Amino acid sequence: MLNQGRIDLLERMPPLKRLLKARAFQPAMMLLTLAVFTLAILAGLIGTPAGNRNFGIVFVWIVWWALLIAVLVPFFGRLWCTICPIPAPGEWLQRRAIVQRRPGKLWTRGLRWPRRLKNIWLQNFGFLGVALFSTIILTRPNVSAWVLLSFLLVGVVLSALYRNRVFCRYVCPVGGFIGLYSMLAPLELRVADPDVCVAHKTKDCLTGNEFGYGCPWMTFPGSLQRNAACGICFECLKTCPKNNIVLNLRAPGGDLLVANERRLDEAYKAFIMLGCALLYSAVLLGPWGWLKAWANMHTLPHWALYALGFIALNLAILPGVFGAAVWLARRIARQHQPLRRLFVDYAYALIPLGLAAWIAFTFGFVLVNSSYALAALSDPFGWGWDLFGTASTPWTPLGTTVLPFLQVGVLTTGLLFAVHTAYKIARQHSAQHHTAFLATLPVSGFAVLITLGFLRLFLG
Amino acid sequence: MTLGLILIGLPVAVLGYQYWLRPALSPTRVIDIAARVPEQEGFAPDVIRVAVGETVTLRFASMDVTHGVAIGPGLGVDLGPIDPGQVKEITLRFEHPGIYTYYCTTWCSPDHWRMRGTLQVSDPSNPDVVPAAQPDPVIEALIAEGIDIDAVHTPSADHGDMSILVFQPSAQRGKAVIAGGLDVPAELRDPVWRQSHTPAEALERLTRQNPAASERDRLDAIAYLWTLAPADEALATGERLYNQNCAACHGQSGGGDGPAAATTAEEPVAFSDPGYMFERRSDVLYAKIRRGGMGTGMPNFGTLFTPEETWALVRYLWTLTFGAPPGLDTG
Numbered sequence: 001m002l003n004q005g006r007i008d009l010l011e012r013m014p015p016l017k018r019l020l021k022a023r024a025f026q027p028a029m030m031l032l033t034l035a036v037f038t039l040a041i042l043a044g045l046i047g048t049p050a051g052n053r054n055f056g057i058v059f060v061w062i063v064w065w066a067l068l069i070a071v072l073v074p075f076f077g078r079l080w081c082t083i084c085p086i087p088a089p090g091e092w093l094q095r096r097a098i099v100q101r102r103p104g105k106l107w108t109r110g111l112r113w114p115r116r117l118k119n120i121w122l123q124n125f126g127f128l129g130v131a132l133f134s135t136i137i138l139t140r141p142n143v144s145a146w147v148l149l150s151f152l153l154v155g156v157v158l159s160a161l162y163r164n165r166v167f168c169r170y171v172c173p174v175g176g177f178i179g180l181y182s183m184l185a186p187l188e189l190r191v192a193d194p195d196v197c198v199a200h201k202t203k204d205c206l207t208g209n210e211f212g213y214g215c216p217w218m219t220f221p222g223s224l225q226r227n228a229a230c231g232i233c234f235e236c237l238k239t240c241p242k243n244n245i246v247l248n249l250r251a252p253g254g255d256l257l258v259a260n261e262r263r264l265d266e267a268y269k270a271f272i273m274l275g276c277a278l279l280y281s282a283v284l285l286g287p288w289g290w291l292k293a294w295a296n297m298h299t300l301p302h303w304a305l306y307a308l309g310f311i312a313l314n315l316a317i318l319p320g321v322f323g324a325a326v327w328l329a330r331r332i333a334r335q336h337q338p339l340r341r342l343f344v345d346y347a348y349a350l351i352p353l354g355l356a357a358w359i360a361f362t363f364g365f366v367l368v369n370s371s372y373a374l375a376a377l378s379d380p381f382g383w384g385w386d387l388f389g390t391a392s393t394p395w396t397p398l399g400t401t402v403l404p405f406l407q408v409g410v411l412t413t414g415l416l417f418a419v420h421t422a423y424k425i426a427r428q429h430s431a432q433h434h435t436a437f438l439a440t441l442p443v444s445g446f447a448v449l450i451t452l453g454f455l456r457l458f459l460g
Numbered sequence: 461m462t463l464g465l466i467l468i469g470l471p472v473a474v475l476g477y478q479y480w481l482r483p484a485l486s487p488t489r490v491i492d493i494a495a496r497v498p499e500q501e502g503f504a505p506d507v508i509r510v511a512v513g514e515t516v517t518l519r520f521a522s523m524d525v526t527h528g529v530a531i532g533p534g535l536g537v538d539l540g541p542i543d544p545g546q547v548k549e550i551t552l553r554f555e556h557p558g559i560y561t562y563y564c565t566t567w568c569s570p571d572h573w574r575m576r577g578t579l580q581v582s583d584p585s586n587p588d589v590v591p592a593a594q595p596d597p598v599i600e601a602l603i604a605e606g607i608d609i610d611a612v613h614t615p616s617a618d619h620g621d622m623s624i625l626v627f628q629p630s631a632q633r634g635k636a637v638i639a640g641g642l643d644v645p646a647e648l649r650d651p652v653w654r655q656s657h658t659p660a661e662a663l664e665r666l667t668r669q670n671p672a673a674s675e676r677d678r679l680d681a682i683a684y685l686w687t688l689a690p691a692d693e694a695l696a697t698g699e700r701l702y703n704q705n706c707a708a709c710h711g712q713s714g715g716g717d718g719p720a721a722a723t724t725a726e727e728p729v730a731f732s733d734p735g736y737m738f739e740r741r742s743d744v745l746y747a748k749i750r751r752g753g754m755g756t757g758m759p760n761f762g763t764l765f766t767p768e769e770t771w772a773l774v775r776y777l778w779t780l781t782f783g784a785p786p787g788l789d790t791g
Contacts, residue, residue, distance in 0.1 A: 035466050042471050049523050053545020092463060383478055383492075384519050384547035 003192060006248035010237075020234045020247075023212070026082060027098045034085035037148065039380060044145025048382025052395075054141040055380030058372045060148065061138045066366040068178075070359050074252075077185030078178055081231040086151050087168050090159025091216065101212055109161045113170065119265040123176025124272055130173050131276045132310055135283060135295040165216040168231055175231075180269045181355045182227040183255030184417075188248045189232050190224050196244045197222025205236040205245075212238035221245060226255035228266070256348045256421050259428055264340075267347035268319065270354055274450060275314035277357040281457040285364050322347065325442040333439035335429050342429070346443045349422035353447050356414020357454050360407040364458060367399040407458045411451050418447045488515045488551055493562070493577070495520055495527045495542065497569035503562065503577035511584045512554055518562070519549040528565035528704065531579065534766040541566055554581040557591045561763045567708035570723045573759040596767065599747045609747045610754040627676060629734050631782040634684025637677045643669050648685055655742040659686055663738070683734075683782035687775070695785075697769060698776025705761065706773075714780030724757030731780040745774045 010017040019025055036059065044056030051057040072080045092098050094106045130137065130147065137144050155167040168175050191197055197205075197220075205221050208214035212235045215221070219229045221236045221244075237245045282288065283295045293299075294306040326343045329335070335342060371393060378391035385391065399406070422443040426436035483490055494504045510516050520529045522542040529548065531537040539548045564575035580590045602609055638644055645665050647653040654662070659682045666678045703712065709728040711717040716730030731737060749770050752760030765773065779785065 031462060031466065034463075035470060038466055038470050039474075042474060046475075048521060048545045050545030089463060089467070098462060379547070381474070381478070382521060382545045382547065384521065384549065 003190065003246060003248060006188075006246075006250045008192070008246040008248055010245070010247045016247075017237075021238050023101065023238065024099050026233060027088075027092075029083035030085055030088045031098075033083050034088050037085040037152075041145045041148050041152075043380050044141040044143075044148070047141060047380065049141060050382060051139045051141055051144075052369070052372050053376060053379065053382040055376045056141045056145055056148075057139065058369075058376035060144065062366055062369050063373050066362055066370070069355075069362045070366075073178055073181045073185065074355060074359065075185060075187070077182030077187050077227045078230065078232050079187070080178060081168060081175060082233055084168075086172065087155045087159070087165050089152065090156040090167065091165065093156065094159050094163075095213065101208070101210060103210075106163055106213075108159060108163055110163050111161050113162050113166050117170055119263065120170070120176045120179070120269055121265045122171050123173055124265060124269055126171065126173035127176055127269075127276070128272060128311065128314060131272075131280075132307055134280065135292070136297065164214075164218055165231065169217055169229065176269055177273050179228040180266060180273065180351060184253045184352055184355060185227060186250055186252045188224075188227055188250055188255075189221070189230050189234075189236075190246055190248055191221050191244045192246045193244060194222050196242050200242060202241075204239040204241055208235075209239050209241070212236075214239070225258045226261055228255065228261075253352065253417065253421060256351060257424055257428070259345065262344050262348055264344050267344045268315070270347045270350045271318045271322070272314045273354040274350055274357060275310075275318045277354065277361050278450070278453060278457070279310055279313065281357075281361050281364070281454060285361070286457055287460070319343075322350070322443075322446050325446040328442040329426075329439040332441070333426070333430060333435045335435070335439060337429055345425050345429070346422060349418050349425055349443055350447065350450075352417035352421060353411075353414045353450060356410050356417070357450075359414075360410045360454065360458060363399075363403060363406050363410070367403055368397040369395075370398055371396040404459055408455065411454055411458075415447055415451045419444045422447070486517065488517045490517045490519055490549075493518060493520045494523050495529070495564070495575075496523045497525060498571040498574040499569055500524065502575045506577040507580065508577065509580050509582065509587075510554060511587065512557055512581055513584070515551060515553040517549050517551045519547055520562075521545070521547045525568050526566055527568050527575070529562060530565045530704070530764075531560055531562045532764040532766070533560070533762075533769065535560060538565065557581050557583050557589075559590060559593065559763070563764055565704040567720055570720065572708065572720070573757075576763075593763075596747075596750060596762065598743050598767070599750065602743060602747055607744060609744060609751060627679075629676075629679040629683035629782055631680070631683040631687040631779070631785050634680035634682070634782075635785075637681050638684060642666075642673055642677060642681050644681065644685070645669050651688070654685060655746075658741050659683075659738045662686075679734075682738075684785065686778045687782050687785040694768075694772040695776055695779065698772035698774070701765065701769060701773045702776050702780075705764070709757070714777065726753075726756040728758075731777045734781050737778070737781040742771075742774050742778075745777060746770050749773060 010020070040056040040060050042056075043054050047054045047056065068080055094108050096102055096107050133143075137147050151172070154171065158167040158171065159165075197203075200222075202209075203220070203222075204214075206214045215236055216233055217229060217231045221230075221240075224230055237247075283291055291306070294302040297303040323339075323343055326346050327339060329346070330337075330339060330342055372395060374390040374393040378388045378393075379385040380387075419440065423436055423440045426439040426443075427433075430436045430439060491505075491508055493508075494501075496502060496504070508516075508518070518531075520527075520539060520542055522544050524544060526541050526543050528541045529539040531550070531552075535552070537550055537552070539550060542548050558581050560579040560581070562577045562579060564572060566572075568575065582588070582590050599609070648662050648665060662682050662685070663678055666673075666681060670678065702710075707718055708720040709716075709718045709724055710731060711721070711728075714731035716728045716733075718728065721728050729736065746767075748758065750760060750762030750765070750767075752758050752762075761770065761773075
């Protein structure tokens with residue numbers, strides 16, 4: 001039973017359904033975030049170069065990041081994609097409208113997105129590229145602004161060339177990991193009855209009708225089993241003539257067990273996210289000044305070494321060690337599936353641990369630096385403004401006494417979730433508890449080692 | 461329309477407010493000054509022209525590291541530290557033409573001492589005429605006396621080598637020694653005489669007058685006399701100026717071992733070394749501070765401090781040598 005054990009929020013809360021069906025709701029939110037986004041880019045380009053006082057740095061890399069990774073993704077999945085301003089100009093140009101459904105074709109060249117790029121490898125490498133320069137991007141407002149602006153421009157260009165939200169689905173480095181971690185969220189958009197969709201001839205959710213556009217994410221809701229490829233833009237809610245769309249509250253993490261949709265690109269995303277969290281923690285929170293200097297490009301040869309280590313850790317070392325653990329699991333549990341299949345499947349067990357690590361890491365710098373937000377709110381450009389009387393708010397680190405407990409709690413939760421998921425995946429390959437338990441041991445051992453590494457970095 | 465309002469209207473509104481509306485609403489002329497380490501430009505702008513009678517607001521913003529801003533000489537303006545991205549401002553009105561210097565008071569980089577800007581106050585009726593700096597009578601007198609202020613001063617053979625002192629002279633003890641009956645020649649009690657003579661010269665006279673006194677008593681008495689200050693306020697001013705401007709090289713305790721000592725062309729002088737300081741004249745120290753040390757890495761402070769502030773600084777230097785004076789005394 002597809003929706004068993006789930007609560008349909010749209011059915012329980014009719015006002016919510018009316019709000020989400022309203023054509024103005026999503027554009028209104030996007031206009032709001034676009035205004036903030038424009039302000040952030042502007043502050044980065046012409047505001048103070050001191051990152052801690054620049055709205056562009058403080059509100060993007062502290063406030064937005066904390067909201068995204070600690071609230072939006074774990075609890076609401078891809079909700080950020082619903083209101084993200086980056087694809088907005090491109091999408092509105094395609095539609096030649098912001099709110100109303102404009103009849104006729106989308107304003108685009110309508111090129112076909114290459115089949116070999118219909119995965120998240122571009123997002124993986126895009127994220128790695130941004131992450132490699134993150135110590136620069138996260139601290140220098142003008143660099144940060146150019147990166148954000150380039151996202152916006154790439155979004156517009158791709159909208160002009162390809163139909164729908166190709167940028168969001170296949171290119172956006174942020175969207176890649178949001179999609180991966182959205183599979184853990186206790187919120188999902190699905191259909192009430194897939195048979196209704198199968199029987200429905202016109203497939204308005206894909207083609208659009210007078211109430212809305214065809215799915216901008218090029219996803220057929222009728223076959224949705226996971227959150228990863230649904231940007232919860234609610235167009236299908238508006239177009240579905242069968243009233244078949246539901247917005248469910250569910251137990252978190254169910255998507256990880258959808259075996260037929262597991263892929264190598266997503267598995268690698270799990271490693272990249274885990275590896276980047278490790279390296280970020282080491283560079284930004286660790287006691288190694290030399291590593292910070294290398295990452296900050298103080299000298300090119302040292303940065304080249306750092307880059308090499310960074311790429312090796314994410315693409316070879318972590319997957320390699322994990323591959324060895326999976327090989328061991330396959331051997332001791334006498335599983336006969338191909339090693340590659342098992343490698344991909346078990347990698348999904350690392351997704352909860354990766355999200356937990358990012359949340360714990362984020363707590364580490366957000367609580368300490370959040371007081372900068374008040375000053376930046378009143379003086380976004382560092383020009384001596386005092387819009388809300390908070391420009392002189394002194395830097396006050398918050399939660400320093402509870403921080404280690406928070407980090408340990410989050411990491412432990414992530415580890416337990418990972419071990420539990422690994423066991424469930426093992427059960428998909430071995431009907432017997434004993435065999436699945438044995439297969440879980442090496443994979444869990446890997447997760448424990450990674451967790452200990454994070455604890456060492458967070459707690460010193 | 462809405463999209464254009466955000467993508468174009470918002471930047472136009474921000475820039476319009478900052479560069480048109482905000483200055484228009486300000487009751488004074490506002491001058492924004494960006495502060496960066498001198499290796500990256502220092503103050504920008506580094507020259508500001510103001511008319512007599514004009515009220516201006518100087519708004520300093522630190523663009524990189526923590527700086528500190530003070531304006532001198534004689535204005536008593538000290539904005540304190542300005543953290544990266546922080547903005548501090550001061551509104552001033554000048555009644556007379558003159559030249560002032562705004563300068564960094566926090567050790568911000570190896571070239572910190574170069575971080576200065578000039579505030580030129582001119583008469584509106586002669587805006588191109590900026591008054592020249594007045595000659596300093598103390599420095600003029602030293603030159604007339606034939607003293608080479610820039611010379612490297614070595615211990616004088618006339619007074620013996622004072623560089624090897626077996627004990628640290630103590631101003632605290634010196635007061636008791638004098639109160640106990642040590643015969644101090646009249647000129648040693650004269651602050652003007654002390655300004656133009658070294659402790660070594662004073663020691664020679666004191667020894668002639670008190671041949672039976674112990675060497676330690678005589679040295680302590682000198683230490684006491686050289687640390688006499690007219691008021692504790694002056695000493696506090698000297699201490700503040702020293703910590704802001706001198707301690708980075710000369711060390712907070714005057715040991716010549718400040719964090720920037722390794723970056724100077726010559727090893728900074730150790731004021732806490734009585735062997736060195738026994739050969740120094742206060743007026744020469746004064747001149748060195750105001751003119752700077754040619755080729756040594758010692759910047760000039762004559763454009764920053766008033767003569768009174770410079771004397772307060774010299775008096776503070778002697779306390780680094782001999783310790784704090786036991787109490788206020790007019791000498």
